[in-house]
Amino acid sequence: MSTHDSSSADDGGLVQLLLPDGERIADAGYDKWVADVDDDQLKSLYEDMVVVRRIDTEATALQRQGELGLWPPLIGQEAAQIGSGRTLRQDDFVFASYRENGVAYCRGVEYTDLLRVWRGHTHSGWNPYDINMAPSQVIIGSQTLHATGYALGCQQDGVDTVAISYFGDGATSQGDPNEAMVFAASFQAPVIFFCQNNQWAISEPVGLQARAPIASRAPGFGIPSMRVDGNDVLAVMAATRIALDRARSGNGPTYIEAVTYRMGPHTTSDDPSRYVDVLEREGWQAKDPISRLEAYLQSRGLLTDEFTGRVNATADDVAAKVREGCLGLEPPEPLSVFDHVYSEPTSWLERQKDEYVQYLQTFEGGQ
Amino acid sequence: MSSMTLSRAINSGLRRALEDDPKVLLMGEDIGTLGGVFRVTDGLQKDFGAHRVMDTPLAEAGIIGTAVGLAYRGYRPVCEIQFDGFIYPGFDQIITQVAKLHYRTGGAVKMPLTIRVPFGGGIGAVEHHSESPEAYFAHTAGLRVVSCSNPQDAHTMIRQAVACDDPVMFFEPKRRYWTKGEVDEEITGQTPSIDSAAIVAAGDDVTLVTYGPLVATARDAAIAASDEGVSVEVIDLRSLSPIDFATVEASVRKTGRLVVTHEASQFGGIGAEIAASITRRCFYYLEAAPERVTGFDVPYPAAELEDHHLPDLDRMLDAVDRVMDRHNSLSGREG
Ligand SMILES: Cc1ncc(C[n+]2csc(CCOP(=O)(O)OP(=O)(O)O)c2C)c(N)n1
Numbered sequence: 001m002s003t004h005d006s007s008s009a010d011d012g013g014l015v016q017l018l019l020p021d022g023e024r025i026a027d028a029g030y031d032k033w034v035a036d037v038d039d040d041q042l043k044s045l046y047e048d049m050v051v052v053r054r055i056d057t058e059a060t061a062l063q064r065q066g067e068l069g070l071w072p073p074l075i076g077q078e079a080a081q082i083g084s085g086r087t088l089r090q091d092d093f094v095f096a097s098y099r100e101n102g103v104a105y106c107r108g109v110e111y112t113d114l115l116r117v118w119r120g121h122t123h124s125g126w127n128p129y130d131i132n133m134a135p136s137q138v139i140i141g142s143q144t145l146h147a148t149g150y151a152l153g154c155q156q157d158g159v160d161t162v163a164i165s166y167f168g169d170g171a172t173s174q175g176d177p178n179e180a181m182v183f184a185a186s187f188q189a190p191v192i193f194f195c196q197n198n199q200w201a202i203s204e205p206v207g208l209q210a211r212a213p214i215a216s217r218a219p220g221f222g223i224p225s226m227r228v229d230g231n232d233v234l235a236v237m238a239a240t241r242i243a244l245d246r247a248r249s250g251n252g253p254t255y256i257e258a259v260t261y262r263m264g265p266h267t268t269s270d271d272p273s274r275y276v277d278v279l280e281r282e283g284w285q286a287k288d289p290i291s292r293l294e295a296y297l298q299s300r301g302l303l304t305d306e307f308t309g310r311v312n313a314t315a316d317d318v319a320a321k322v323r324e325g326c327l328g329l330e331p332p333e334p335l336s337v338f339d340h341v342y343s344e345p346t347s348w349l350e351r352q353k354d355e356y357v358q359y360l361q362t363f364e365g366g367q
Numbered sequence: 368m369s370s371m372t373l374s375r376a377i378n379s380g381l382r383r384a385l386e387d388d389p390k391v392l393l394m395g396e397d398i399g400t401l402g403g404v405f406r407v408t409d410g411l412q413k414d415f416g417a418h419r420v421m422d423t424p425l426a427e428a429g430i431i432g433t434a435v436g437l438a439y440r441g442y443r444p445v446c447e448i449q450f451d452g453f454i455y456p457g458f459d460q461i462i463t464q465v466a467k468l469h470y471r472t473g474g475a476v477k478m479p480l481t482i483r484v485p486f487g488g489g490i491g492a493v494e495h496h497s498e499s500p501e502a503y504f505a506h507t508a509g510l511r512v513v514s515c516s517n518p519q520d521a522h523t524m525i526r527q528a529v530a531c532d533d534p535v536m537f538f539e540p541k542r543r544y545w546t547k548g549e550v551d552e553e554i555t556g557q558t559p560s561i562d563s564a565a566i567v568a569a570g571d572d573v574t575l576v577t578y579g580p581l582v583a584t585a586r587d588a589a590i591a592a593s594d595e596g597v598s599v600e601v602i603d604l605r606s607l608s609p610i611d612f613a614t615v616e617a618s619v620r621k622t623g624r625l626v627v628t629h630e631a632s633q634f635g636g637i638g639a640e641i642a643a644s645i646t647r648r649c650f651y652y653l654e655a656a657p658e659r660v661t662g663f664d665v666p667y668p669a670a671e672l673e674d675h676h677l678p679d680l681d682r683m684l685d686a687v688d689r690v691m692d693r694h695n696s697l698s699g700r701e702g
Pocket residue numbers: 097099138139140167168169170171172198200201202262266
């Protein structure tokens with residue numbers, strides 16, 4: 001491995017409430033933020049994580065079968081996404097990258113809508129205002145500014161709605177997230193910067209982007225930060241609630257670095273065997289977010305056969321719906337290529353469209 | 368009606384826009400207390416407050432990117448880019464987000480941003496203060512690109528730009544900021560529409576198409592040509608995307624000759640698009656190949672050289688002579 005491998009990936013200073021073996025450890029500062037999480041909620045968090053992993057597996061299979069052009073797996077990052085996604089209010093607004101299918105799930109996205117982009121039917125699987133979540137963002141880091149601007153709007157409107165931006169460890173090298181921090185700090189915008197440090201940006205290890213823990217940058221911008229175990233759903237929840245509370249009470253932005261691991265490839269087009277060390281991956285396997293919560297549930301006597309059976313049945317049912325929805329998607333109409341470039345058609349584009357219509361009509365049977 | 372400078376006319380247009388719609392916000396560097404380096408926003412922060420006329424941190428991507436987020440939230444941000452040459456740090460946000468979000472979301476998310484850019488040369492400035500980057504934006508689907516040439520248009524068009532649900536790149540001819548003209552501030556509605564061209568001098572022999580800072584020069588050229596018995600029709604495009612081809616086409620069908628002039632470089636520019644499109648539409652009406660009079664294909668030169676770079680009245684007349692098949696600087700040369 002290069003000299004860039006692990007300098008920012010050590011576990012020092014991590015907020016943890018659940019150890020990898022499922023042991024619940026006390027933390028005076030954070031415990032109170034999850035004190036209300038009862039047995040039912042724990043079980044429901046577990047179900048969420050199992051279901052989104054199952055969606056992920058199904059979508060990956062659909063890609064392998066040629067039904068999707070591409071899929072960006074979230075496997076390994078379920079706790080980071082569910083732990084944060086489940087703490088948001090419906091009126092909060094999410095600006096994410098392309099990997100936050102677990103967050104979209106928490107927002108109540110239609111399963112089929114998760115796939116539209118990856119089947120090549122559209123650039124936005126859903127109407128952002130239906131679930132208060134922007135479409136997936138491919139330009140790395142861009143959405144951090146949008147979240148900040150949205151938060152400024154909330155501030156001007158005098159509401160306690162919060163904007164949250166999800167981005168990766170690679171994104172922290174881009175200019176936009178850094179400018180976003182400057183703007184957010186300057187105006188004390190009610191925004192959360194949620195960095196999922198999954199250790200990799202395609203083939204580049206996090207040490208290439210950051211020589212010091214990523215969370216340690218934010219204080220230099222005047223933004224308080226937390227570095228949490230991103231595979232610990234309770235720690236993620238607690239940190240997100242702290243950040244939400246700060247934003248809602250008018251005390252400005254927060255930066256959260258969720259330290260996690262991308263257990264799968266970058267996307268279905270990637271081949272991590274070219275750069276990921278098997279031992280590294282095994283090490284993280286032992287810190288898996290789902291098995292850790294499973295062990296905790298077990299220790300509390302909550303992991304009954306009846307419960308796991310029900311969760312697996314739900315997951316299978318969702319997966320079947322994902323598949324069915326995907327296969328049932330109608331391809332877009334050819335002439336819709338011209339739609340919505342502007343709020344009203346322009347003469348120039350109408351002319352191109354008319355000419356193309358005429359061209360299509362030269363084929364037998366029209367389009 | 369009152370007489371005011373082009374800069375003041377934009378100022379009064381912005382004032383109306385702020386009064387008309389509480390969702391309108393101004394953002395930019397030095398636009399608040401200072402009133403902008405060209406004083407276009409002079410006095411607006413004092414009257415509308417720092418939350419509506421915002422001095423921002425010094426970062427163009429930050430300005431445009433946060434404006435995108437504000438637009439998501441239902442606001443109508445008007446962003447000032449301090450000078451043409453400083454738009455590039457914000458270029459990514461404009462091209463990948465502002466221009467595409469309406470299309471990306473099937474019309475669900477509107478991006479009614481106005482991005483104001485003082486542009487063009489002729490003010491003896493240092494590097495990066497005299498550029499004409501409009502073609503980059505006109506090339507980008509999803510953006511509207513306009514440029515005003517006189518105080519009345521400046522006032523009317525800035526109000527229309529702010530009211531428009533599409534993102535509008537608003538190019539202000541900085542060397543004409545202090546030109547005075549009569550302005551009627553009581554405009555209502557959309558006439559003339561923001562994407563229509565205007566015939567600013569009627570003529571029969573040659574159609575001279577331009578926009579922004581060169582409209583005044585082109586009008587002077589038309590007067591000079593008429594002294595020599597050549598009748599030049601001058602069209603102020605006003606909108607560079609979309610272009611009002613119908614107006615240009617009708618004129619060229621009448622004159623049979625087309626000259627396009629702009630400060631921006633020639634290669635892949637607005638002039639190329641007009642020449643190609645009008646040639647196709649008017650091929651059988653043309654008496655001569657269309658001519659372009661533009662800045663050279665060089666980086667913007669130092670101030671002491673800019674008069675060589677910028678199209679002026681004489682270069683325009685030389686091109687008029689060329690399409691009229693009169694004696695000109697290239698007479699005797701082929702191709
Ligand atoms: C501006 C830009 N540069 C490059 C890419 C290509 N690219 C896509 S994802 C990616 C890695 C992103 O890594 P990170 O931010 O850590 O997010 P992750 O994929 O790990 O979730 C790269 C380089 C891009 N999409 N956008």
